[in-house]
Amino acid sequence: xxxxxxxxxxxxxxxxxxxxxxxxxxxxxxxxxxxxxxxxxxxxxxxxxxxxxxxxxxxxxxxxxxxxxxxxxxxxxxxxxxxxxxxxxxxxxxxxxxxxxxxxxxxxxxxxxxxxxxxxxxxxxxxxxxxxxxxxxxxxxxxxxxxxxxxxxxxxxxxxxxxxxxxxxxxxxxxxxxxxxxxxxxxxxxxxxxxxxxxxxxxxxxxxxxxxxxxxxxxxxxxxxxxxxxxxxxxxxxxxxxxxxxxxxxxxxxxxxxxxxxxxxxxxxxxxxxxxxxxxxxxxxxx
Numbered sequence: 001x002x003x004x005x006x007x008x009x010x011x012x013x014x015x016x017x018x019x020x021x022x023x024x025x026x027x028x029x030x031x032x033x034x035x036x037x038x039x040x041x042x043x044x045x046x047x048x049x050x051x052x053x054x055x056x057x058x059x060x061x062x063x064x065x066x067x068x069x070x071x072x073x074x075x076x077x078x079x080x081x082x083x084x085x086x087x088x089x090x091x092x093x094x095x096x097x098x099x100x101x102x103x104x105x106x107x108x109x110x111x112x113x114x115x116x117x118x119x120x121x122x123x124x125x126x127x128x129x130x131x132x133x134x135x136x137x138x139x140x141x142x143x144x145x146x147x148x149x150x151x152x153x154x155x156x157x158x159x160x161x162x163x164x165x166x167x168x169x170x171x172x173x174x175x176x177x178x179x180x181x182x183x184x185x186x187x188x189x190x191x192x193x194x195x196x197x198x199x200x201x202x203x204x205x206x207x208x209x210x211x212x213x214x215x216x217x218x219x220x221x222x223x224x225x226x227x228x229x230x231x232x233x234x235x236x237x238x239x240x241x242x243x244x245x246x247x248x249x250x251x252x253x254x255x256x257x258x259x260x261x262x263x264x265x266x267x268x269x270x271x272x273x274x275x276x277x278x279x280x281x282x283x284x285x286x287x
Contacts, residue, residue, distance in 0.1 A: 001088075001194035001227075001276040002276060003275065003276040003277055004066045004067055004274075004275035004276060004277075005275075005277075006029055006030030006031050007030055007031060007032050008031060008032065008066040008067075008275070009031065009032040009033070009034055009064055009065050009066055010022075010026045010031050010032070010033050010034075010065060010066065010067055010068070010069070010271065010274075010275070011033075011034050011035075011036060011061045011062070011064065011065030011067070011068040011069075011087070012026075012033060012034070012035045012036070012041075012044070012068070012069055012070070012071075013035075013036045013037060013052065013061075013068060013069070013070035013071070013072065013083075014035075014036075014037055014070050014071035014072050015035075015037045015038075015039050015040075015041050015071075016071045018071040018250055018251060018267075019035060019041060019043075019069075019070075019071045020041055020043045021265075021267040022069060022071075022267045022270055022271060023035060023041065023043040023044050024043060024267070025265050025267035025268040025270070025271050026271045027043075027045075028265075028268065029268060029271060029272075031271065031275075032045050033045050033046075034046045034047065034048065034061065034064050034065060035047045035048070036048045036050065036052075036057070036058070036061045037049070037050075037052065038050070038051055038052075046064075048060055048061055048064075052072065052075065052079065053076070053079050055082060058082070058083055058086060059086055061086075061087075062083070062086035062087040065087055066087075066088075066275075067087065067088045067089075067090070067274050067275060068083060068087050068088065068089045068090070069089070069090045069091075069228065069270070069274055070083075070089070070090075070091075071250060073099075073100075073248070073249070073250065074100070074146060075096060077093040077094075077096045077097040077100070078093075080092075080093040080096055081093045088274075090227050090228045090273075090274045091226070091227075091228060091230075091249035091250075092225075094224075095224055095226065095249050096249060098224070098247070099246075099247045099248065099249055100145055100146065101144050101145055102119075102142060102143075102144045102145075102175045102177075103119065103121055103144050103175050104144075105246070105247055106119055106175075108223075108224075109220070109244045109247070112219055112220070112223050113219075114216055114219065114220070114244050115241065115242075115243045115244065116243060116244050116245070117177050117178040117179075117180050117235075117243065117245070118134065118135050118177070118178040119135070119175050119176060119177045119178065120134060120135060120175070120176045121144075121173075121174070121175060121176075122141070122166065122174050122175070122176045123166070123171055123172045123173065123174060124166050124167065124171035124172070127176065128162065128163075128166070128176075131162075131176035132159065132162075135176060135177075135178050137156065137157050137158065137162075138155060138156065138157045138179045139155075139156055139162070139176055139177060139178060139179055140153055140154070140155055140156075140176075140177045140178075140179055141153065141154050141156055141162065141165045141166060141169060141174055141175070141176050141177070142154075142169075142174065142175050142177060143169055143170065143173065143174060143175075144173045144174060144175050145173065151168065151169070153169075154168065154169065155179070162176075180235055180237070180243065181237065181238065182235045182236070182237065183236050183237055183238045184235075184236040185233065185234070185235060185236070185245070186203060186204065186205065186233075186234050186236060187203075187231050187232065187233050187234070187248075188200060188203055188213055188214075188216070188217045188231065188232045188234065189201050189229065189230075189231045189251055189266070190217055190221070190229070190230060191228055191229045191230065191266065191269050191270055191273050191279070192221040192222070192226045192227060192228070192230065192273065193227065193272070193273045193276075193277075193278070193279060194227050194273065194276045195276075195278075196222070197278070197279060198217075198218055198221065199269055199279050200214060200217055201266060205236065208240075209236070209240060209242060212242055213234065213242055216232060216234070216242060216244060217230075217232050220232055220244075220247065224247075226249075227273050227274055228249075228270050228273045228274050229250055229251060229266060229267075229269075229270040229273075230247070230248070230249060230250070231247075231248040231249075231250065231251055232244060232246075232247060232248075233245045233246035233247075233248065251266075268280060
């Protein structure tokens with residue numbers, strides 16, 4: 001990846017805190033910032049007001065930008081693929097697609113040797129007996145894809161409850177997941193550069209488990225070829241085991257406060273990553 005230097009233009013799609021913080025960090029580094037979305041952000045040098053699927057407006061953003069990042073966890077990967085034809089975009093549509101589907105996500109995590117809760121795909125016609133026999137009760141039945149404004153999951157303790165939950169959740173593309181006895185949930189938040197370098201912000205774990213958490217993060221972002229900020233949500237179990245629960249391209253709320261309080265700015269290092277620049281030195285973990 002060729003380095004992108006100030007005062008080149010960074011395009012940011014979205015209107016949330018991640019975009020606003022990234023815009024502020026980019027301008028502090030000397031970059032020009034153009035934001036894109038239905039509502040102005042008031043933090044950029046300019047803004048293109050349009051819907052996220054407006055390809056002609058996105059073409060204008062691409063013409064103005066040297067690189068684009070976005071804050072849309074539920075964006076349509078097919079639309080992001082359209083963006084990628086116009087300009088370098090982070091996170092990639094591949095990462096977005098994988099992190100939006102619970103089974104694909106867990107299969108990836110297990111494929112690189114990391115633990116997750118036991119799971120089985122189910123729908124109203126198949127998979128129920130296998131899930132009962134392999135995982136049993138209590139369990140959590142979830143939609144594989146997040147459905148905005150719809151109930152996302154159900155806890156079940158009997159076969160009758162399971163059948164009702166499957167019907168209530170739409171009956172298709174569901175995951176039956178082992179209910180884990182979690183001592184604590186935590187997020188590892190870090191960034192990976194285009195050269196493979198990694199920086200991770202502090203995590204509240206006993207020292208004996210911190211290196212394992214860092215190994216998990218390093219393995220995931222390397223295998224996915226992440227560029228920019230990324231979060232890994234973990235379960236910390238009573239026996240000290242760390243289990244991967246969720247992957248998030250960006251910052252999960254659970255880890256955001258600790259990250260926001262760090263110096264140098266994590267968003268500055270996010271901008272450095274997507275522009276192919278070295279990370280600013282930090283007192284956090286750096287590889």
